[in-house]
Amino acid sequence: MEANVAPDQAVVPSRAGRGIRILLVWGVRFTGECLAELLERDPSVSVIGLCADLSEAVALSASMQPDIVLLDGRMPEGAAAARRALDEAPGMRIVVSSVRETEDDVVAWAEAGVIGYIPRTTPLADFVRLMMDIHSGEQVCSGRVAAGLLRRIATTKSHVHNLLGKLNAKRRTEIADYLRG
Structure with missing residues (x-):
């Protein structure tokens, strides 16, 4: 160079x-x-x-x-x-x-x-x-990093599922509509 x-x-x-x-x-x-x-x-x-x-x-x-x-x-x-x-x-x-x-x-x-x-x-x-x-x-990526990423995805899905239940919603868009007011 x-x-x-x-x-x-x-x-x-x-x-x-x-x-x-x-x-x-x-x-x-x-x-x-x-x-x-x-x-x-x-x-x-x-x-x-x-x-x-x-x-x-x-x-x-x-x-x-x-x-x-x-x-x-x-x-x-x-x-x-x-x-x-x-x-x-x-x-x-x-x-x-x-x-x-x-x-x-x-x-x-x-x-x-x-x-x-x-x-x-x-x-x-x-x-x-x-x-x-x-x-x-x-x-x-290493197995440890892959496992951590999969765990994060599962945790996020679990949080979304819990939110859907608490708000009596069937879809994520209903949560977004609720949050917009």
Whole structure:
């Protein structure tokens, strides 16, 4: 990856245009540049830029049209920043990296609107494959996280069922109508 830009500007690699187009958002520039160079070794990947934060990625995403915005999950404000970015650029497809694979962390990122996550325990040899899987609509998660997600869904359904009973309603729309007044 080569670029001659001021330190506060996005780095745009010279070898863009092949494979899946990735815009990196990494707070530590050196680490982001190292990751970009490693990713560029794979012929199915094209790193089209490196940004210091999500606001910069939002500004660039319309013109650069990345397939994936790869976000360092250790960025300040994390999931909240991702939610704000997606509010501004709804078509942006964020994959978050370096995620602690706990139910709470995975749910927080999912609620923020990211399309997938790469756990912080992922070896380099699996990184690109996981990114490609996520880009294709697949996400692998641990059994513990899957069980937690299923439990949350069941709990939500139980709450809805209880609400229906208390309000003598048969459908969720009746609850919504009741709440509207």
